Amino acid sequence: MSTTTTTREQLSRRDQPSRRTLEKGPSGWLAAPALAFFMLFAILPLLGVLFLSFTRWDGLGEIKLDGLSSWNTVLADPVTGNALLVTAKIMFFSFIVQAPISLLLGVFTAASQKYRAALAVLYFVPLLLSSAAVAIAFKALLDPNFGLGPGLGLPFLAQDWLGNSDLVLFVVVFVIAWQFVPFHTLIYQGGVRQIPTSLYEAAQIDGAGRIQQFFNITLPQLKYTMITSSTLMVVGSLAYFDLIFVLTAGGPGYSTRLLPLHMYLTGFKANDMGAASALGVILVVIGLALALFLQRLGGKNRNASQLEGA
Amino acid sequence: MKNLKLRTAGMAVSAAALSIALAACGSSGPAGTGASADSATMWGLTGGDQPVFQASVDSWNKAHPDSAIKLDFFANDAYKTKVRTAVGAGQGPTLVYGWGGGVLKSYVDAGQVDDLTGFLKENPDVQSRYLPSILESGVIDGKTYALPNNKVQPVVLYYNKEVFDKIGAEAPKTWDELMALVPKFKEAGVAPFSLGGQSKWPDLMWLEYLVDRIGGPEVFANIAANKPDAWSDPAVIEALTKIQELVDAGGFINGFSSIAADSNADQALLYTGKAAMILQGSWIYQGMKKDAADFVSSGKLGYTPFPTVEGGKGDPANVVGNPSNFWSVSSKATEEQKKTALEYVKAGMFNDENVQGLIDSGAVPVVTGIEDKLAASPDKDFLTYVYGMAKDAPDFTLSWDQALTPAQGDAMLANLDQIFLKKITPEQFASTMNATIGK
Numbered sequence: 191m192s193t194t195t196t197t198r199e200q201l202s203r204r205d206q207p208s209r210r211t212l213e214k215g216p217s218g219w220l221a222a223p224a225l226a227f228f229m230l231f232a233i234l235p236l237l238g239v240l241f242l243s244f245t246r247w248d249g250l251g252e253i254k255l256d257g258l259s260s261w262n263t264v265l266a267d268p269v270t271g272n273a274l275l276v277t278a279k280i281m282f283f284s285f286i287v288q289a290p291i292s293l294l295l296g297v298f299t300a301a302s303q304k305y306r307a308a309l310a311v312l313y314f315v316p317l318l319l320s321s322a323a324v325a326i327a328f329k330a331l332l333d334p335n336f337g338l339g340p341g342l343g344l345p346f347l348a349q350d351w352l353g354n355s356d357l358v359l360f361v362v363v364f365v366i367a368w369q370f371v372p373f374h375t376l377i378y379q380g381g382v383r384q385i386p387t388s389l390y391e392a393a394q395i396d397g398a399g400r401i402q403q404f405f406n407i408t409l410p411q412l413k414y415t416m417i418t419s420s421t422l423m424v425v426g427s428l429a430y431f432d433l434i435f436v437l438t439a440g441g442p443g444y445s446t447r448l449l450p451l452h453m454y455l456t457g458f459k460a461n462d463m464g465a466a467s468a469l470g471v472i473l474v475v476i477g478l479a480l481a482l483f484l485q486r487l488g489g490k491n492r493n494a495s496q497l498e499g500a
Numbered sequence: 501m502k503n504l505k506l507r508t509a510g511m512a513v514s515a516a517a518l519s520i521a522l523a524a525c526g527s528s529g530p531a532g533t534g535a536s537a538d539s540a541t542m543w544g545l546t547g548g549d550q551p552v553f554q555a556s557v558d559s560w561n562k563a564h565p566d567s568a569i570k571l572d573f574f575a576n577d578a579y580k581t582k583v584r585t586a587v588g589a590g591q592g593p594t595l596v597y598g599w600g601g602g603v604l605k606s607y608v609d610a611g612q613v614d615d616l617t618g619f620l621k622e623n624p625d626v627q628s629r630y631l632p633s634i635l636e637s638g639v640i641d642g643k644t645y646a647l648p649n650n651k652v653q654p655v656v657l658y659y660n661k662e663v664f665d666k667i668g669a670e671a672p673k674t675w676d677e678l679m680a681l682v683p684k685f686k687e688a689g690v691a692p693f694s695l696g697g698q699s700k701w702p703d704l705m706w707l708e709y710l711v712d713r714i715g716g717p718e719v720f721a722n723i724a725a726n727k728p729d730a731w732s733d734p735a736v737i738e739a740l741t742k743i744q745e746l747v748d749a750g751g752f753i754n755g756f757s758s759i760a761a762d763s764n765a766d767q768a769l770l771y772t773g774k775a776a777m778i779l780q781g782s783w784i785y786q787g788m789k790k791d792a793a794d795f796v797s798s799g800k801l802g803y804t805p806f807p808t809v810e811g812g813k814g815d816p817a818n819v820v821g822n823p824s825n826f827w828s829v830s831s832k833a834t835e836e837q838k839k840t841a842l843e844y845v846k847a848g849m850f851n852d853e854n855v856q857g858l859i860d861s862g863a864v865p866v867v868t869g870i871e872d873k874l875a876a877s878p879d880k881d882f883l884t885y886v887y888g889m890a891k892d893a894p895d896f897t898l899s900w901d902q903a904l905t906p907a908q909g910d911a912m913l914a915n916l917d918q919i920f921l922k923k924i925t926p927e928q929f930a931s932t933m934n935a936t937i938g939k
Contacts, residue, residue, distance in 0.1 A: 249588040250587065250606055250610035251606075251610040329760075332758075333755070333759075334754050334755035334758070335753065335755060335765075335774055350758065351758070352698075352755070352758035353697070353754075353755040353756065353757040353758035353759075438698070438758065439698055441698055442697070442698075442921055443917055443918050443921045444914075455910075458581045458585065459581065459910045460906065460907050460911065461606075461907060
């Protein structure tokens with residue numbers, strides 16, 4: 191396979207692929223290994239979960255086929271509705287908080303001054319920490335009796351952040367933002383750096399100010415970056431688990447028990463694998479629907495180059 | 501630019517080190533000497549007993565290099581999930597650490613643990629070393645499936661004597677006295693009770709004791725026996741009402757529902773004087789002995805039985821908690837592993853060294869004839885108190901979340917959490933729980 195042994199003939203053939211090859215694209219067999227792995231690790235377990243959702247199983251004894259009884263349990267349980275609502279709230283607020291901050295930070299760090307590079311490093315530090323570490327740190331900082339507030343003697347910070355049902359959702363959204371804003375900032379930074387400088391030069395000649403440039407060049411040019419980042423944010427909210435599990439364990443009460451956590455607790459605390467599998471299926475369906483919807487929003491040609499004619 | 505790169509690298513390295521250090525907290529200790537892939541395995545809990553189990557297994561492995569045991573430790577709440585999943589998948593440890601009760605019964609029903617009745621018959625000295633009432637918790641349908649492995653664990657009402665002296669109060673003997681103390685402590689700027697509400701099971705101790713004091717042990721016996729509408733017993737409703745009255749009065753510390761008991765934050769509130777009292781298992785004495793040695797050794801830690809409730813039927817000497825923890829032997833283990841495990845139970849566990857280790861850690865081993873050893877301990881006041889409490893109790897009710905099936909236990913803890921948060925009424929609790937009977 192070494193390139194040094196390629197003959198001239200082969201080289202010229204490679205340089206001028208026939209029209210047919212170009213039209214057909216690379217051989218479909220190239221996708222075989224990926225497909226095999228996808229079948230083994232995604233499709234098969236998914237079918238397994240679908241099967242389990244029609245059974246009753248406590249995780250220890252035998253698996254009993256039981257028709258729709260697990261589905262009935264899940265759909266009749268008010269906690270499931272609440273978990274959906276909590277998931278929707280966290281998704282909505284995470285998006286509202288993270289999207290503008292990461293957009294602005296991304297635009298800010300895209301420029302090439304040294305001080306911005308230094309600040310960018312600071313902004314990206316949370317990205318290096320594991321979710322569990324972030325959760326443990328925030329749990330300690332927000333403790334109403336031993337945390338930051340009482341420690342520094344600041345009564346405002348000595349709130350019952352994680353024990354107050356009305357407040358805790360927003361604290362969770364804040365911690366999620368703290369951890370994931372750097373990631374989305376990175377995406378936006380890359381997006382901004384892709385915008386050709388000639389566009390800005392032209393705008394400057396026409397007398398456009400910084401704010402006009404931002405709204406008329408940067409924002410429209412970032413359309414696809416925004417869709418990518420939003421898809422990750424929204425679909426990612428369906429997967430928040432470790433952070434919230436360590437931070438609040440879904441509490442107090444059910445106030446931060448979102449769908450993935452509800453699935454885990456149903457399966458591994460209440461030992462009802464059938465109901466947990468039904469919840470898993472619901473989660474997959476919602477995730478797929480959301481991803482498809484956001485893809486639609488981006489239009490069909492979103493993968494085409496934006497640099498043509500620049 | 502070079503400077504910047506250096507700084508970036510430094511920051512990345514320190515951040516990575518931080519996350520690795522945090523991650524490392526969760527891993528287990530090094531494997532015992534001579535332990536190999538097919539040697540017997542044992543899973544225990546982190547915390548008070550960890551060094552005692554470690555020392556016991558280490559000395560066993562030293563004396564029996566051919567039948568070594570591999571020991572791993574896990575945090576309480578995480579362990580309960582992990583062990584069940586592992587046992588269900590046939591990957592459980594040879595010696596399964598447990599609490600007896602409904603959870604043990606689910607292992608027995610699934611054929612996952614061995615019947616040890618024959619082993620006890622062959623080894624009468626193993627049988628005779630335990631207090632008979634404690635051996636009872638490992639018996640399902642007349643057969644023994646689990647043997648006690650550590651200490652008696654009644655739930656005790658602890659108090660901070662220093663804080664009590666400050667306001668000139670005495671330990672409460674009745675529920676009315678307890679309620680009367682609440683405003684006094686609040687006025688003095690101290691929370692009356694600490695509570696690890698995020699872990700949910702500490703909430704349960706309040707319900708267990710109140711139901712026992714009001715209605716006696718029969719009330720829970722009916723629930724455990726799956727009698728219809730057993731949760732609607734007036735004693736349960738009254739107990740839940742009393743809990744909500746205490747919450748209303750501000751009895752529990754600010755933020756109690758976000759405090760996790762696994763991290764020992766609830767006991768820290770007691771010995772730092774931020775809270776005056778805590779209702780917790782006898783095992784937190786080991787933690788406080790280690791984390792707040794001065795507080796314990798200078799006699800500032802007080803303990804008393806749970807108060808009586810006026811007009812209640814329960815004997816004030818009744819106790820709730822865990823009679824002990826237990827070893828069961830996995831039926832999926834190899835013959836060799838089972839043999840090692842049972843040999844260890846016979847000779848490695850509760851030998852003089854192990855018994856002394858438990859006593860030194862601040863715990864009461866579940867064996868007979870240890871009065872002299874307890875009396876010789878620096879913790880003799882607490883240890884003899886706990887020993888007497890467990891031995892003289894007319895009734896020792898196993899923690900309800902362990903006595904019930906896992907599905908019922910989980911529903912109970914989730915709904916009890918809602919009671920403490922005042923999201924549901926006692927009547928709603930009873931009707932939700934009645935629907936779980938038989939599940």
